[in-house]
Amino acid sequence: MTTLDTPQDLAATQVRVNDFAVKLANVNGTGSASANGLLMRAIFRMGIPVSGKNLFPSNIQGLPTWYEIRVNGSGWTARALDYDLMVAMNAQTYAADVTEVRSGGYVLYDSTWPLDAALARDDVTFLGVPLTQMCVEAFERPKERLLLKNICYAGVLVALLDIDIDVVATLVDETFAKNERLRESNQRALRMGYDYAREHLSCPLPFHLSAMDATRDSILIDGNTATALGCLYAGATVAAWYPITPSTSVMDNFTSLCRTHRRQAVHRPDGEIDYRNDYLIVQAEDELAALGMVLGANWNGARAFTATSGPGISLMNELLGFGYYTEIPAVLIDVQRTGPSTGMPTRTQQGDILACAYASHGDTKHLLLFPANPAECFDFAVRAFDLAERFQTPVIVLTDLDIGMNDWVVPSLTWDDAYLPDRGRVLTSADLDVMAEFHRFADEDADFVTPRTFPGEDSRGAYFVRGSGHDKYGGYTEIPDKYQEVVDRLALKHAAAAGHMPGPVVERRDRARIGVITVGSCDLAVREAAELLDATGLPVDVMRIRSFPFQAEVREFMAAHETCFVIEQNRDAQLRSLLVLETGVDQSKLKSVLVYGGFPLSAKHVVDGIRNSLGG
Amino acid sequence: MPSIAKPLVPLQHLQRNDLGLTVRDYEGAPSTLCGGCGHDSVTAALIEALFKLGIPPHKIAKLSGIGCSSKTPAYFVRGAHGFNSVHGRMATIATGANAANRELTYVGISGDGDSLSIGLGHLAHAIRRNINMLYVIENNGVYGLTKGQFSASADINSKSKKGEPNLLPPIDPIVMALSLGATFVARAFSGDKDRLIPILQAGLSHKGFALIDVISPCIQFNDHEGSTKSYLFTRQHEVTATDFVPPREEIVAAVPDEGAISVTMHDGTAMRFRAVPEGYDPTDRQAVARFVEDHRARGEVVTGLLYADDTVADLHDLNKTPAAALASVTYDRLCPGSDALVKLQASFR
Secondary structure, three states, X not given: OOOOOOOOOOOOOOOEEOEEEEEEEEEXXXXXXXXXXXXXXXXXXXXXXXXXEEEOOOOOOOOEEEEEEEEEOOOOOOEOOOEEEEEEOOHHHHHHHHHOEEEEEEEEEEOOOOOOHHHOOOOOEEEEEOHHHHHHHHOOOHHHHHHHHHHHHHHHHHHHHOOOHHHHHHHHHHHOOOOHXXXXXXXXXXXXXXXXXXXXXXXXXXXXXXXXXXXXXXXXXEHHHHHHHHHHHHOOOEEEEOOOOOOHHHHHHHHHHHHHHOEEEEEOOOOOEEEEEOOEEEEOOOHHHHHHHHHHHHHOOOOEEEEEOHHHHHHHHHHHHHHHHHOOXXXXXXXXXXXXXXXXXXXXXXXXXXXXXXXXXXXXXXXEEOOOOHHHHHHHHHHHHHHHHHHOOEEEEEEEHHHHHOEEEEEOOOOOOOXXXXXXXXXXXXXXXXXXXXXXXXXXXXXXXXXXXXXXXXXXHOOEEEOOOEOOOOOEOOOHHHHHHHHHHXXXXXXXXXXXXXXXXXXXXXXXXXXEEEEHHHHHHHHHHHHHHHHOOOOEEEEEEOEEOOOHHHHHHHHOOOEEEEEEOOOOOHHHHHHHHHHOOOHHHEEEEEOOOOOOOEHHHHHHHHHHHOOX | OOOOOOOOOOOOXXXXXXXXXXXXXXXXXXXXXXXOOHHHHHHHHHHHHHHHHOOOHHHEEEEEOOXXXXXXXXXXXXXXXXXXXXXXXXXXXXXXXXHHOXXXXXXXXXXXXXXXXXXXXXXXXXXXXXXXXXXXXXXXXXXXXXXOEEOOOXXXXXXXXXXXXXXXXXXOHHHXXXXXXXXXXXXXXXXXXXXXXXXXXXXXXXXXXXXXXXXXXXXXXXXXXXXXXXXXXXXXXXXXXXXXXXXXXXXXXXOOOOOOEEEEOOOOOEEEEEOOOOOOOXXXXXXXXXXXXXXXXXXXXXXXXXXXXXXXXXXXXXHOOOOOOHHHOOHHHHOOHHHHHHXXXXXXX
């Protein structure tokens, strides 16, 4: 068997425009991420729906890392599982990578070294480009040779996939606008790859791109950036956090946004310019401290939040129960990763649903929001602050690594300048003037919320926050009836919040008797699966849950279908358990499709899961 | 001490402070601690100190963790908001509260279990951040509410009520705080109200983290022979390092200027030390640490305002926050608005 350096049509390949998937296998820490991101952004700028999934290790340099680009003119950009083209740039994983290409697909490899004959497949086409050799000849410094190899293969892909070279060149110019030397070398590497491919390979491949106009009103953004923007626009002034993958970039982004939008230059008397910051971000000593700070700041009337992941939620449990029982607002962003324990920090999962719903000892229940994409991260971050203050309780926004750290094409974010924060029931001195007496947990409204006061306002509003047993006047109690009166109201308050939280998104089809229920980042894959199932004669209705506690529509959806599949990314069917526990639905009605290996969900998982369960 | 509420109408003429308030306005609910508990003396001294400084009750925020000491914020300044948090986490709540509103006077009350075991990490980091607050450790060397276990401040070979010796070395909050860059460090004895009140006043006036370790004997579980946190032991082994004139208090003519050391407080007032031992300098961190360690090695308990530096940046200085409370910044100043959102999204194209 020989390796092939020229393209051959080994399988009859139909021409497919704007519908393919490319997987790039790299070594992490070698600069591949920026080259891969560049390609994805260029496709987005060509107006074509695209996604990029970074499947990276918990490591700084040397381990295998993959990047998947899926292009789909119809907008189905969940993870693909069969790849038309594998860019095999990591010798450590060649063997496995080559097997992942679909029959009739292509492998691009660095032909500076001959490919091991044992890797060859006769149903795929191998495209060799001597990338290392080209970069060694073109560039002087070892580091430059290594980094620019990535841009060089990007150039090859530009030719193979018919990516607009001008768009890519513009992106390179923008990226290195402040460094002419890098700009020049990157442009040179890009052209080198591009020209080589045009000269030696038959370009474009049967699957390739053609410019569209489907992303004009869209942006390319990751969920953590969008969440940080939401916190900025919600008026958060205090943030406390402890660094943890994959949530770190929430606070990194919030910090840089604050530096731009919350910093005022102040001219000092001595002529020097100083700054006034309308924010305060504390990198705490641990997650316990982070939530303690958030509760302290909210108690004092600031909008404050923290961002964390599963291990942080575990540490915050005690204070989550405290916040619930003492009725102090708090916003937590949980960017879920794979558990249990340390788990796989750079892999995605939806494994914190139950841990968050009932976090802490004793009878506790929290308000949860489940955004499905970065656009909802922005929206839900703002709503989280309103809900936390209106219901005086912690609100947890559960995103995940797929949403938080990958770039998604979503509609441009919009802002209503008429928005004003919902501070909930807060009494001022003027309110206290006309009251006989203030009691912290008395005088509930229709949503079972009682008014609070801020420290520093008025002595008549002073009360004593305590996590110990208390009566509706805020006083210490160990008397059963008085204790129960308060915790019973808390249960009613939790239930009442459902009506103020985002309800499920339901997508119905004619003749559907089966329901599919899902949550968060599963959204796109599940909706694509519903299309595929419909096309093969199995119409299903889809409901995506967006918050907890559940609304009446959630119960109604389950009641209206004889079988519901619950699609989620954890081993123990946590969403299904929560539905059974909280709605009393007949659990035999709910079947699970569970994908929890750590990589984002694909429509194929869902179709196969449902088909298998139904017996083919 | 279990007691009944005092009558609202004072039986005698009470002195009024600058706000026209009496000491009664700084009192709280009746204590439910044991009769003779050192913590009640600390509460009484704190009431006196807050009254003397004339801080408006509603501008005080009282915080605590869990334990006997942490119950006490209920027993002073009923007109102040109080926050009885969870075990060991008071410093974190205070940090967040202070971040949101720098205009209040923060009074944190903790114990040796709360601060030196479960909450040690938080205490250490609050010191590093120089949170502007008074942080009192009511230190009795024992877990009272769970009936007599040793705490991390118990000295080696000090005896429990049942006669068992403590085998582990103690954590001395004074020495630890000095090593962490604390800007105000003092130790007092709950049985010596005359010295405790001015130290509390000084701590309340300090800009930054004021740590006061108060030896406050547990009458039930750690006031016996063999204890090194008992009333008797403390009286017999106390070495008062410093005596000083609290800030904002008139310096009486009897105090000689010669040899006195003066520390300028943030508000410009001077705090003058007197009766300082030969060579003692309350601004020399290393020397103070050595002095405390030397005496500890001899089994002595050093009390007094041991170290003070009012010139160090606090959390807000470091973060360049506005002079007024962050929580009071109006929303229109916080939200960049729709135009800015359109503009900044250009970078997401």
